[in-house]
Amino acid sequence: MAGFDFMLPYYGDVRLMQDAVRSVLAQTDPDFRLVVVDDGREPEVPGWFEQLGDERVHYLRNEQNLGITKNFQKCVQLSQADHVVIMGCDDLLHPHYLQTVRAILEEHPEAGMVQPGVEVIDGNGVVTSGLADQTKRRLYAPKVNGRRVMAGEELAASVLRGNWLYFPSICWRGEALRAVNFRDDYSVIQDLALVVDLLELGEQMVIDESTTVFQYRRHAVSESSVQAFSGTRFTEAERYFSAVADRLDARGWPKAARAARFHSASRLHALTMLPGALRAGRADGAKLMARHALTAGRRQDA
Template identity: 50%
Template sequence: MATIDVMLPYYGDVAQMKEAAQSVLDQTFTDFRLVVLDDGYPDPEPARWFGAMDDTRVVYLRNEENLGANGNYRKAVELVQADWFVMMGADDVMHAGYLSAVINAVARFDVDIVQPGVQVIDENGARVLPLVDRVKKAITPRVPEGGAELGGEQLAASLMRGDWAYFPSIAWKTAAVREIGFRTGLDVVQDLALILDIVKRGGRMALLSDVVFDYRRHSASDSSVRALDGRRFDEERDFFLSEAARFSGLGWHRAARTARRHLTSRLNAASLLVKAYRSDQGSPRALWRHIFR
């Protein structure tokens, strides 16, 4: 059995998916399994490309029906065989030392989650730092070289101040995720919900300083469209308020206050107002509602 499984739920750009998969195959740490879950994308090229590979570490599966992102994530978790796994984005890119950094962190820290250093790229692979990622960078906890462990209310409050984690770059302890699972009914905060559910049960995160992963951000992403029309923020507001109640039940009052305020989420909505007024898909009224509710 492989040391770590890289799960690659896929639906979208074929060229970027190939780049993502190739970055896994180019890892310096080679004891992995790459599992591609094609969610019925209408193009025969992925099946042809993976079918031509002579590499027993690669598994290509095509869903008989489209499960959607959340459903495909949950199916991927069911198929994990290794003690650790990554739920990689099909348009993101691992640096060659990514898996080595993760495995070293797993050996050094007693954690359930590993968040490595991330840089952001655009559609063309150029390094960028848009406003949302500048904010993420500013609020990410500072850790010494080699990384550090975080957990408890301190980690929960930090993530409620602003979600600085990058889901596709995270490595997860399989047992911890299987015990909890992805919540149903969430489209844009399912990753944050999973992190917090693990933390509330005593789980911890290793936050690394080394940048070993490229996260691709582009304007056509599902989360960007959902932000402009307000659906993202409706989901976020409901989520933050429900988390505040859960934190209060644990006696984590600082985390609960931070969740109720959800200040960076409000500021994110405010930053999109001009774009929403100019876009046919935008809903300024929904953004205003989120800012002041």
């Protein structure tokens, strides 16, 4: 059995998914398994995988659409390797991703998570640096010179203040990932919840800025997107931050609890989305965004 699993939950653009798969197959380190879990119905996809003829690639299509969270959970359940990546179906690996991450893990075998070096690309594959990513790096990401190990309340407070991680690029220790998995009750903030859950169990993260090995695709938000301006993502965020703050207080992590209650990056995100919601005529979404942006530290029962 390969010691490394790339799990690819797929739904959406066929061409971008194929590019993602090709980037996995182009790894300089060939010792891996790629598992694609197809949650869509595009007719040409099964045949494309069949013609690949690569025994490292395992493709399966869900009998019915599971949705994002349950498909992610299924990917975790199907993983077998000591280390696992749950990459986005439109993201790209540099050819030396696996080689680089293996070297990091040899240096830090105790690591439960590895956040490697990432660059952001747009929908056309052009390297870009928009406001969201500049804010991540300048305001919220820790200062890292080469590599840095973080864990416990320090890292929990950092990511709850502003989630600067690039989730699809992270390498997870398989045993820890499978023991926790994604929570059923979140569909937008589930990646942050998973990281905090693992930190509470004592897992450590290695942050590596020495080499860029992953391309994270960030698509522009369409003004016509109903979901983008509905504000429901912020309702979910409020529910999560309130619950995790109480839990971290009980654990004796007051700095992390305060970071969760203030959730400054999430509030800033809502503020930047507010004009678009108003232009799109989504008064309901704008109201939710304004409430989320302008009020912090509320308890759900307040």
